[in-house]
Amino acid sequence: MTGENKQLDRVVIFDTTLRDAEQSPGASLNISEKVEIAHQLARLGVDVIEAGYPVSSAVQFEAVKRIGEEVQGPVIAGLSRTVTRDIEAAAEALKNAPRKRIHTFISTSPEHMEHMLRLSPSEVLKKAEEAVRHAKGYTEDVEFSAQDATRSDVSFLREVIQAAIEAGATTVNIPDTVGYSIPSAFGALIADMRENVAGIEKVIISTHCHNDLGLASANSLAGVLNGARQVECTINGLGERAGNASLEEVVMAIRIRKDLYQADTGIKSTEIFRTSQMVSRLMGIPVQPNKAIVGANAFAHESGIHVDGLLKHRCTYEIMTPESVGVRGSKMVLGRHSGRHGFKVRCGELGFELNENQLTAAYEKFMELADKKKEVFDEDIVAILDDEFVDIPETFRLDYMHCASGTGTLPSATVRILYKDKVLQEAAWGDGPVDAALRAISKATSLNPELVDYGIRAVTRSSEALGEAVLRIRQGDKTYGGRGVSTDIIEASAKAYISALNHMMARGNGGGNNGP
Numbered sequence: 001m002t003g004e005n006k007q008l009d010r011v012v013i014f015d016t017t018l019r020d021a022e023q024s025p026g027a028s029l030n031i032s033e034k035v036e037i038a039h040q041l042a043r044l045g046v047d048v049i050e051a052g053y054p055v056s057s058a059v060q061f062e063a064v065k066r067i068g069e070e071v072q073g074p075v076i077a078g079l080s081r082t083v084t085r086d087i088e089a090a091a092e093a094l095k096n097a098p099r100k101r102i103h104t105f106i107s108t109s110p111e112h113m114e115h116m117l118r119l120s121p122s123e124v125l126k127k128a129e130e131a132v133r134h135a136k137g138y139t140e141d142v143e144f145s146a147q148d149a150t151r152s153d154v155s156f157l158r159e160v161i162q163a164a165i166e167a168g169a170t171t172v173n174i175p176d177t178v179g180y181s182i183p184s185a186f187g188a189l190i191a192d193m194r195e196n197v198a199g200i201e202k203v204i205i206s207t208h209c210h211n212d213l214g215l216a217s218a219n220s221l222a223g224v225l226n227g228a229r230q231v232e233c234t235i236n237g238l239g240e241r242a243g244n245a246s247l248e249e250v251v252m253a254i255r256i257r258k259d260l261y262q263a264d265t266g267i268k269s270t271e272i273f274r275t276s277q278m279v280s281r282l283m284g285i286p287v288q289p290n291k292a293i294v295g296a297n298a299f300a301h302e303s304g305i306h307v308d309g310l311l312k313h314r315c316t317y318e319i320m321t322p323e324s325v326g327v328r329g330s331k332m333v334l335g336r337h338s339g340r341h342g343f344k345v346r347c348g349e350l351g352f353e354l355n356e357n358q359l360t361a362a363y364e365k366f367m368e369l370a371d372k373k374k375e376v377f378d379e380d381i382v383a384i385l386d387d388e389f390v391d392i393p394e395t396f397r398l399d400y401m402h403c404a405s406g407t408g409t410l411p412s413a414t415v416r417i418l419y420k421d422k423v424l425q426e427a428a429w430g431d432g433p434v435d436a437a438l439r440a441i442s443k444a445t446s447l448n449p450e451l452v453d454y455g456i457r458a459v460t461r462s463s464e465a466l467g468e469a470v471l472r473i474r475q476g477d478k479t480y481g482g483r484g485v486s487t488d489i490i491e492a493s494a495k496a497y498i499s500a501l502n503h504m505m506a507r508g509n510g511g512g513n514n515g516p
């Protein structure tokens with residue numbers, strides 16, 4: 001019995017990549033990057049996009065506002081504590097959004113109420129009720145979250161959730177804020193809410209699980225089995241500390257095991273891989289190779305027995321096809337004879353709608369690359385488009401670089417960088433050519449952040465492939481990501497470093513320097 005012929009329940013997918021994941025260390029995005037991700041989440045088919053926490057900063061406010069105004073389809077949510085000015089900021093940011101939600105939360109666990117909020121349970125109850133009523137004045141769609149629900153006293157949790165429903169909440173969320181629960185306990189908690197809270201049948205029960213014990217997706221799914229009909233999750237499982245439930249894992253588990261869940265989501269699964277790649281690139285956080293669904297090895301088979309089985313029938317070792325999550329089995333290849341139209345069509349298929357000027361600029365880069373390599377893969381095209389259109393002011397631009405290295409020589413690099421109307425030129429030596437190039441850039445720009453993460457990979461497989469460097473730098477308590485693409489990996493690394501410096505400058509952090 002597969003359940004195929006039965007009416008399936010709908011599980012609402014609430015994506016909080018732009019809020020919970022974005023507040024995780026080093027993952028911050030600028031406004032246009034957030035808008036770009038939000039458009040992709042809409043193409044992916046999420047039901048709700050939590051776009052940010054408007055009261056927390058001008059950037060958060062503006063991002064929620066722009067996403068609410070520009071992104072069609074999903075409901076756009078703004079987070080608020082149960083504080084008047086938070087709710088008003090969320091309402092103001094979402095004023096022009098055709099479909100909006102205010103998501104208000106307060107903690108209900110003894111640990112949080114006593115040590116963090118310094119409020120009594122009855123004060124928390126009152127604040128929850130008042131906040132939902134207040135939010136209800138701005139929109140019909142109000143979500144209430146009982147933060148740290150899994151460490152709360154269950155009878156108090158029931159009371160607060162009931163009060164929120166009576167005040168008008170349409171979704172009630174039971175977060176495992178500190179990732180403390182396990183599937184059986186979390187499922188039982190959701191079942192308890194269903195059984196013991198008056199009025200719960202009128203609202204949607206939601207899960208929001210963190211991954212401190214590596215159980216976020218499993219706990220969310222246990223919630224679904226026990227009647228939760230919204231799952232809050234993030235792309236690549238990113239989020240505070242060890243992250244949140246991973247959207248791709250939850251969605252594919254529900255889809256592949258419909259027989260157990262008797263439910264489905266509105267996710268267009270073929271957009272999953274692309275979304276994962278985009279979030280990884282823009283946040284500067286690589287996807288671990290063995291990550292379920294979206295990792296580079298998720299569909300790679302190495303052992304002889306597995307390969308033999310697969311060649312006989314794919315079902316032997318694959319429970320889903322790579323194509324079903326947007327990983328292409330056979331790569332689509334373009335070359336210099338594909339023409340501008342073919343290139344444009346491919347960009348569209350990859351989710352980039354370009355205007356004529358953008359198309360001209362991107363096509364020129366495509367042709368340059370096609371001259372260097374015979375076959376241009378989708379990943380190459382995405383890399384070109386990302387490079388071309390990610391919107392960070394180019395404070396520094398690499399104009400020239402020369403590196404010398406070899407056996408028995410001291411690796412050295414000379415760089416020329418354009419900065420405002422100045423030309424900055426410096427040379428340096430290092431532990432290898434990449435180190436030398438980065439040192440020369442630091443000298444030229446008078447910026448010397450700490451390099452905290454660095455990775456390089458071939459975007460495609462041939463020896464003339466584009467190399468992509470992704471790195472993170474730290475200045476003070478903030479980190480900034482950068483990426484660079486080139487057929488030369490040293491140049492890709494230099495570009496990635498300059499892109500991270502540009503991110504840092506765009507966020508007003510000159511590392512105590514006023515610039516070169």
Ligand code: KIV
Pocket residue numbers: 020105145146147148173175176177178208210
């Ligand atoms: O983890 C959490 O409890 C949260 C709430 C704001 C829902 O992120």
Ligand code: ZN
Pocket residue numbers: 020177208210240
């Ligand atoms: Zn959270």
